[in-house]
Amino acid sequence: MSKTIIYYHRAYRKITSSGRVFTLEFLAITLPLVLLILLLYPLITERICLLAKDILSSYYPSGAIKLIKQAYLLGDITIIDSPETFPSFLTSFINLIVSLGLIIILPRVRKNKNIAIYLLYLAVINLVSSLFFILFSTHFPYPAVRFSDLYIKTEISMWLFIPVILGMAFLPLPSSIFPKLGLIIFTLIYSVIFGALRYIIFLFIIYKFSVIYMALLYFAFGPFIDFVYIVGIYCFYNTKLAHNLKGKESVWKWSY
Amino acid sequence: MEVVVLILKIYLVFTLFVMVVYAIRHFLFTMNRLFSEQRIYYQDIIDSELRSITVIIPMHNEEKVAGQILDLLVSSDYAYDKLEIIPVNDFSTDATRGILNDYASRYPNIKPLHRYEGQPGKPAALNEGIKLATGEIIIVFDADYLPPKGILKDIVVSFNDPEVGAVMGRIVPVNTRTNFLTRLLDLERTGGYQVDQQARYNMKLIPQYGGTIGGFRKDVIMSMGSFDTKILAEDTDLTFRLIIYGWKVIYANRAECYEEAPETWNTRARQIRRWSRGHNQVMFRYLLPLLSSQQLSRKEKIDGVLLLGVYAVPLILFLAICDSLALFFLGEINIFGGIMAFIFVGAYNTFGNFAPFYQIGIAALLDGATDRILLLPMLMFNYFLNTFYISIGFFEAVVDRITGRNTKWTKTQRFRNKNSKAPQHVKNLSRHYNDNNKAGEK
Secondary structure, eight states: OOOSOOOOOTTTEEESSOHHHHHHHHHHHHHHHHHHHHHHHHHHHHHHHHHHHHHHGGGSOTTOOEEEEEEETTEEEEEEEOOOOOOOHHHHHHHHHHHHHHHHHGGGOOTTHHHHHHHHHHHHHHHHHHHHHHHOGGGOOOOHHHHHHHHHHHHHHHHHHHHHHHHHHHTTSSSOHHHHHHHHHHHHHHHHHHHHHHHHHHHHHHHHTOGGGHHHHHHHHSHHHHHHHHHHHHHHHHHHHHHHHTTOGGGEEEOO | OHHHHHHHHHHHHHHHHHHHHHHHHHHHHHHHHHHSOOOOOSTTOOOSSOOOEEEEEEESSOTTTHHHHHHHHHTSSSOGGGEEEEEEEESOOSTHHHHHHHHHHHOTTBOOEEEOSSOOSHHHHHHHHHHHOOOSEEEEOOTTOBOOTTHHHHHHHGGGSTTEEEEEEEEEESOTTSOHHHHHHHHHHHIIIIIIIHHHHHTTSOOOOOSSSEEEEHHHHHHHOOOOTTOSOHHHHHHHHHHHTTOEEEEEEEEEEEEOOOOSHHHHHHHHHHHHHHHHHHHHHHHHHHHHOSSSOHHHHHHHHHHHGGGTHHHHHHHHHHHHHHHHHTTOTTGGGGHHHHHHHHHHHHTOSSOOHHHHHHHHHHHTOOGGGGGGGGHHHHHHHHHHHHHHHHHHHHHHHHHOOOOOOOOOOOOSOTTOOOOHHHHHHHHTTTSSOOOSOO
């Protein structure tokens, strides 16, 4: 059966846009967004902490949650000072045994080995944490307030980074600038909301279930998970675009 | 303790530096592939005087796939009297020997070599195959490959350029739709070839000869000495030997050939561990000769160093994870106000050492792929698998370097049904090989 459209072969096709247009768009979108975040992050952190305080108050003793302001970058950030629970020896020991068991079993898993190795990574972190609390419990350097400080600063870094990395990823794609700008802003808003909810859950866990899980929360469910949804949003748009480009000859060029 | 903390922090800064360098490299490749002039391969040259070639196919227990590759090679459009095929039966204990003898009885230009003495493994098998070869150009295929009809001509035509020492074609998994793993591997391959290799070819850097779907000059390899049987990545070894001596390694993005991607995680883990061990063996051997070579430009040297370091980066990151965990429990993770911790954890996922998400996304778009792009976030979980097995491979290479021990080649397991014929899309690729009408999406 003959084809109605002869496409450029995939080996040497490229898009009709140019590197110069990309650079201009990148500067036009990324710089204002980064400046906007630098302007708004004191307000955003304050709102996140107020929300966290509202939600967590019913689970903590009265007056246990305080908001603290401190200088960071160009303004003041707000963080939560809340109580935390230290693990008992038994809790640490049980965690140690469970982690050891997982470390022995997981490398032997044959199916979905990538997930198994990821879980192994979690088990190793938990093992280190358990050992720390068995051996040096009194030296643990992170009361909840220091964890809050680390978490909020990491979130601010993420918000600053999103326009840059998504600008690099989205803007070369052959489509109008407006949906791409919309998606970068959407990702930022998603990150703020997701980051706020995760903050509340993290604080709740280190109060109710102890700080033994703090390292696990930070290393496994912190920025790593942020990258999963960032890439998820990117590939969702890229897939939609790929469908739209089917049959559109004008988008492609051949070699030159 | 303060000194320890300082060292840990310096290491984290070093890791960040390495990541940023690789990020810039990947970003430049992606932008080059998307916007710059694409350097076309030599396939439009029509040569009336075809060179004599020998196709060598190392085979160890390849009864599931041996028949298919031989069928496809004998039906290729290369001049029959210029084509010699040497399948090297490398210590097979299954029906491979019988299959090869059967084909040899039917096709005079198939000349099997049965090896049951000496050292087993692909480099040793290639060495013996090359000794026997009468062709001017050696073409190598792994046994699971499904070469389309015109690919031999496409590969060989580049050797009309007297500077070309080796050429590499594009690998495309034939079993992409088999399971989750094969779909992820297809994405990795897409990013690696459609963007990475082509961009390096465009920028006159160092495209890598990959040990299959490619060829090299017989007289050159003979003059440089045969493959070292202790090196598990004979392809990377050849790439660096050639470029250090001033030969060009080139990439043919148009010369596509199907392979069978690993279908189980264990097979994949073993494969990537072997690649890492072999690649790092090559890094230890050629890093200094590369830097001191008079034949290479500065940008080629930089690219060469980064290419050699590709399988060391996961170990650097693995150590950085341990480092940051130590800093966390020492209460010192908050260096640079948390920015470092964030960038470090995200570094691999964003920049990666193979192909970051934007590189794969662009490659898939150029390929005309659609829904399979949705799997991109799942590649992040491969990071842990890759890091684990690549790190093991690195340490094995270190021990190899120190002790000079012999290495044992571990063959990649095959999954194809031995009675199956070449899949329909392979036949289609052969049929339309010289047309420019392949729409993209497989």
